[in-house]
Amino acid sequence: MSIAPPTFPDISLWMAELGPQPPRPPLQDAHDYDVALVGGGYTGLWTAYYLKRLAPALRVCVLERDVCGFGASGRNGGWLMAALEGEATLLAGLAREARQRARQAILGILPEVEAVLAREGIDCDYHRGGGLFAAARYPEQRATQLAHLDHYRALGYSEADYRWLAGDELAARLRLHQPLGAIYTPHIARIHPAKLVRALAACVERLGVDVFEHSPVIGQAGGELHCAKGRVRAPVRLMAVEGFSWDLPAQRRHVLPVQSRVLATEPLSEAQWATIGLAGGEVFSDASPLITYAQRRADNRLVFGSRGSYRYGGQPRADFSGDAAAFAGIARLMRACLPQLEGVAVTHCWGGTLGIPRRGCPHAVFDAASGFGTAGGYLGEGVGASNLLARTLVDLVLARDSDLARAPWAHRGLPARTLRRWEPEPLRWLVYKATDHVLGREESACAAGAPRWQRRLWRGASAALAALRG
Ligand SMILES: Cc1cc2nc3c(=O)[nH]c(=O)nc-3n(C[C@H](O)[C@H](O)[C@H](O)COP(=O)(O)OP(=O)(O)OC[C@H]3O[C@@H](n4cnc5c(N)ncnc54)[C@H](O)[C@@H]3O)c2cc1C
Known part of the structure; x- marks a missing residue:
């Protein structure tokens, strides 16, 4: 059976399913x-x-x-x-x-x-299931998440705010490709x-x-x-x-306007969710340099998003219908985290512009x-x-x-x-492109299990670029 290509709703699936309202x-x-x-x-x-x-x-x-x-x-x-x-x-x-x-x-x-x-009697499918920041695919992700946990402790957050789940505790909540551990926090709700x-x-x-x-x-x-x-x-x-x-x-x-892209799967059955987890309605992210975020929606679709792109000059974007290749990459990343989704249709793709302060x-x-x-x-x-x-x-x-x-x-x-101001072009574009390239290389080296020196090289380069931007 072939899977139909996704649609690109005008603004997003969220807005499309509410329908137009009187102008x-x-x-x-x-x-x-x-x-x-x-x-x-x-x-x-x-x-x-x-x-x-x-x-x-x-x-x-x-x-x-x-x-x-x-x-x-x-x-x-x-x-x-x-x-x-x-x-x-x-x-x-x-x-x-x-x-x-x-x-x-x-x-x-x-x-x-x-x-x-x-x-105010507002219904927005609010559900406080907490969040899982997971190491889902390769060992470096575990080190990244443990460093994040240290960072939360240094800021004064307690075990009740952010705590470590070992691989088996994570797997009890979410059956990822390689559940190597996760930070769990109760301070996130899905809407x-x-x-x-x-x-x-x-x-x-x-x-x-x-x-x-x-x-x-x-x-x-x-x-x-x-x-x-x-x-x-x-x-x-x-x-x-x-x-x-x-x-x-x-x-x-x-x-600075930067784009992020999101896709949604078809609604999954309870039997399919039983192979995935998230029974508590937790949101989750995989510790990838590509930045991922996902939620099990109230209607049982999985929404999965990832880091996007920057346009020269910093113009915002609202139309992502020409980005099929980029969405295919996000779908691959989603299935790398959750191989159970092989054969599940991606039905909607959209994107948006967020803001990065200097x-x-x-x-x-x-x-x-x-x-x-x-x-x-x-x-x-x-x-x-x-x-x-x-x-x-x-x-x-x-x-x-x-x-x-x-x-x-x-x-x-x-x-x-x-407020601090961003550097003028072409500096901004060059720094963004360099960062994007290095993060992409870090992700592919780690995900492919490249030789240790290569993984260390790209992780070091990412850290150096982050320090440079600071
Ligand atoms: C794809 C994507 C996924 C994200 N996921 C998450 C998430 O899961 N959790 C999270 O915390 N954050 C997330 N974010 C970020 C979050 O959505 C934004 O930070 C937040 O919505 C910003 O709200 P805002 O009102 O400041 O800006 P916006 O929602 O962007 O609103 C700005 C409004 O200003 C209007 N406007 C612009 N210029 C003018 C003008 N000249 N005159 C009049 N109106 C104007 C625009 O049309 C727009 O409606 C995501 C962002 C994107 C793009």
Whole structure:
């Protein structure tokens, strides 16, 4: 029996299966608001949500270039993590108590999201099954994961937060090709990304926020944001565009757009899942330099994603229908982790653009004098982090004296003064391509069991490049 080729949904399988919804009006004419948000993804919508919760009288609008969820928020792998990429950088140098407060804020992400979902009646297939960071195929992965565990300990996380599972304990949860061990954490939940972003948009509307779709902001001057057919005057203007900062030159050099690709299998039967595992609804990743992430969806499909690509000049991408070869590579990687999937159809492929900040960790920045601010820079961990960074941005805007306003990811001043900028092209492209090449060589040398000196060479080269980028 031949397997039908996959389809490439417009935005993602997540968005496609919810179907279109009645369009929201584009911005027309001139309007006054107290706060104008640019970007209808998680960051923009969580920020609007907390602004209205804390200051209901504020007039708030969201301007979205396409539809809410068009960006990474409607396309991601659905890992909602109580973690920030670049935590080590953020926590380094903090005194013991400040570090403890920052850790508590990060670990508080899931309980906070759970409280909002319950309060607002949001169903997004939320399931807190934890996460497995596995060594699934070759011995170097075990060393990588054990080094990560040491890193979590050094940051002050306990055994209850991140713990080691030996090969047999891992295999009891997930039957990988070579289960060599894994880090397990209870601080990750699986969600349906599009259900969350759609529900947040509807929720902020109920709270009185005006959401305009098909309204790209094409210019800003003197406290105004300009769209093609209208403009908004607002003393506070907040950018929440993450990897889509191409149209906004002031943002472009702070967050680098990088693509990641995702595929979904056909729904698997309970008998098939019995050969795979994940009965607890855990998400999992294989410690590959190619970066992988997977979840067993509520409807029993497996969603599997991997590191993507960078376009010269840093343009975001939304259409991945021409990338069949790259998706075939991801499918091979998925089957190398789970040979049980041989013969199982990949039915959908899509991709998205995420944002990489130059400092390697997320930020919330607000300049009270000009009323300009932004939040983002999540790398591949923005689903949960956007909730924390949005709450931080709101505390900065409302000048609240809070732990979040003092957190190491909170900055006062103009983004241009507080955030590091990426090097100009062609340097950025060259460094990305070199990194990509070296990571690919590391992966193939280790996966093929190449001679020890070759594996050590490529692992050393990857580590050296990472140090160079830092
Ligand atoms: C394929 C993929 C898989 C991922 N998987 C995970 C995961 O499993 N877990 C995790 O934690 N993170 C994951 N991420 C990252 C995570 O999805 C993002 O960090 C997060 O969604 C960022 O949310 P955001 O609102 O800041 O940005 P986005 O969701 O990208 O939203 C930005 C919005 O701004 C709009 N916009 C841009 N320019 C303008 C303009 N000029 N005017 C008006 N609107 C504009 C865009 O249309 C877009 O809707 C993944 C990302 C990708 C791409």
